[in-house]
Amino acid sequence: MVAPPDNDVLWARALHFQHHDGSPALCGVSLGVREGEILAVSGPRGSGKTALLHCLSGLVRPQRGEVWCAGVPLHSLGPLRRERLRRRCFAWIDPAPVLVPELTVWENAALPMMLRGTPRRAARSTALEWLERLDVGDRARGLPRALHHAERQRVCIARALAVAPAVLFADEPTAPLHRADRAQVLRTLTTAARSHGITIVLATHDQETAAVADRTVPLLDGRPVDTVHLPPVPSAAATEGRAACSLSV
Numbered sequence: 001m002v003a004p005p006d007n008d009v010l011w012a013r014a015l016h017f018q019h020h021d022g023s024p025a026l027c028g029v030s031l032g033v034r035e036g037e038i039l040a041v042s043g044p045r046g047s048g049k050t051a052l053l054h055c056l057s058g059l060v061r062p063q064r065g066e067v068w069c070a071g072v073p074l075h076s077l078g079p080l081r082r083e084r085l086r087r088r089c090f091a092w093i094d095p096a097p098v099l100v101p102e103l104t105v106w107e108n109a110a111l112p113m114m115l116r117g118t119p120r121r122a123a124r125s126t127a128l129e130w131l132e133r134l135d136v137g138d139r140a141r142g143l144p145r146a147l148h149h150a151e152r153q154r155v156c157i158a159r160a161l162a163v164a165p166a167v168l169f170a171d172e173p174t175a176p177l178h179r180a181d182r183a184q185v186l187r188t189l190t191t192a193a194r195s196h197g198i199t200i201v202l203a204t205h206d207q208e209t210a211a212v213a214d215r216t217v218p219l220l221d222g223r224p225v226d227t228v229h230l231p232p233v234p235s236a237a238a239t240e241g242r243a244a245c246s247l248s249v
């Protein structure tokens, strides 16, 4: 077993994954993600973006291949250790907002911090800061059911950023937002990532969303089809801290 390069926070080699019913989702994907990088995984519906994020984040185990996170072989950890690592290092944003309906908005945003051992008062204060940044601070005391769908998604994004994860997996994070809101939310997400050194792996089928990334890995039928170096984006937030990244099949 060859260890991954030191400066890749995530590194995967020859990932093969198929669903329980035998549908192939990934066919030999290898990639490396540098610390602090924003990497977009793009491709049409069914190309394997979600499956790749699930494998990279340890949510599922690939049938073949390796996934390393900061030098730890995720693919060979047992479920308990994998879960601990996921909780300690990762955060996740789904394409649709998932919140605990019985908890208030701020409690939802603070929950992952409290699960990591942050005292309630400190977690509350951090959650409120992030809810403000995502423009839902005034909804903090209410229950999720009082919020619009798009506001709930903003809460999910605040919750993911609040733990300052090493890696944030974002699967179509702006899907529930109106076009006008998308750019602003993406800017908040990327600015926060740049300033806090958070690595982002972003699945999207939308070119405008992929344009905020340092690099894009386009997938088709579970295989990377090429490496796209996006043209420079003329905003400081989008260009700061670009990092190189490797990809091979």
Ligand SMILES: Nc1ncnc2c1ncn2[C@@H]1O[C@H](COP(=O)(O)OP(=O)(O)OP(=O)(O)O)[C@@H](O)[C@H]1O
Residues within 6 Å of the ligand: 019, 020, 021, 023, 024, 025, 043, 044, 045, 046, 047, 048, 049, 050, 051, 052, 203, 205
């Ligand atoms: N639970 C499942 N059981 C069986 N096949 C599945 C399942 N989920 C996805 N697939 C199939 O696996 C392949 C990869 O799907 P995946 O969801 O990873 O792609 P995607 O690029 O994220 O697509 P989308 O944008 O629609 O989410 C597709 O052929 C899809 O139909």
